[in-house]
Amino acid sequence: MKFGTAFFQTKPVEKLLCIGISVGILIILVFFLAIGIVIYNSGRCHGTALTDTQLKQLMEALNQEPSDNSDRKIVGSCGKKNLAFQKKCGQSSYMDGYECGLAVDGNFSNYIHTKFFWKNNAYHGESNPNWWVDLESSCMIKLIKIYNRKDCCGTRFRNVEVTIGNSLSSMKVCGFYHGSAAKGEIISISCREPMVARYVKLAIKDQNTEEAILNFAEIQVFS
Numbered sequence: 056m057k058f059g060t061a062f063f064q065t066k067p068v069e070k071l072l073c074i075g076i077s078v079g080i081l082i083i084l085v086f087f088l089a090i091g092i093v094i095y096n097s098g099r100c101h102g103t104a105l106t107d108t109q110l111k112q113l114m115e116a117l118n119q120e121p122s123d124n125s126d127r128k129i130v131g132s133c134g135k136k137n138l139a140f141q142k143k144c145g146q147s148s149y150m151d152g153y154e155c156g157l158a159v160d161g162n163f164s165n166y167i168h169t170k171f172f173w174k175n176n177a178y179h180g181e182s183n184p185n186w187w188v189d190l191e192s193s194c195m196i197k198l199i200k201i202y203n204r205k206d207c208c209g210t211r212f213r214n215v216e217v218t219i220g221n222s223l224s225s226m227k228v229c230g231f232y233h234g235s236a237a238k239g240e241i242i243s244i245s246c247r248e249p250m251v252a253r254y255v256k257l258a259i260k261d262q263n264t265e266e267a268i269l270n271f272a273e274i275q276v277f278s
């Protein structure tokens with residue numbers, strides 16, 4: 056079998072044989088080329104297409120704050136001012152005329168007072184007397200300053216746990232003051248790890264109710 060100008064000089068049978076071989080080789084080349092394309096494309100994408108519902112759920116999940124970072128989100132007005140000033144508050148019990156707002160009124164002479172009674176020649180209070188304030192914003196709490204009562208009874212301020220949180224049902228310990236404090240003492244508390252919080256709470260953690268009375272004149276909270 057001959058190719059080129061000699062091709063036209065060959066016999067018809069040889070021409071058909073030559074054409075057949077050429078077409079066969081071409082088909083084999085196209086076959087292997089197709090297999091190569093399929094293998095190449097199959098390696099580029101593995102996975103399953105998401106439905107519209109699955110795609111929506113995925114986008115919602117990506118847009119949500121991780122649950123373990125929920126206490127880091129600052130909401131509302133913070134700034135450098137005293138965040139506790141004239142804010143809503145509460146306390147576990149009251150002695151008449153000594154309500155919780157006296158601790159956030161800017162007056163360092165008056166004070167709050169939980170209930171008490173006289174027993175065995177001593178004043179007694181209640182278990183875990185406590186007081187809290189709603190800052191009305193969730194701020195990174197950096198400093199809490201507590202001003203003790205100035206006229207007497209400074210040592211009542213002892214074993215005070217300071218907790219903060221975004222709700223009163225999910226408070227975390229910020230600091231602890233063992234005391235006892237002196238009259239008029241100013242106690243500064245900074246959390247070991249700064250946390251974002253809307254509520255600040257003080258509680259005497261003491262099983263002995265003698266002198267377990269929460270007194271303090273003022274509290275300031277700064278972010």
Ligand SMILES: [Ca+2]
Nearest residue numbers: 157162165272
């Ligand atoms: Ca006051």
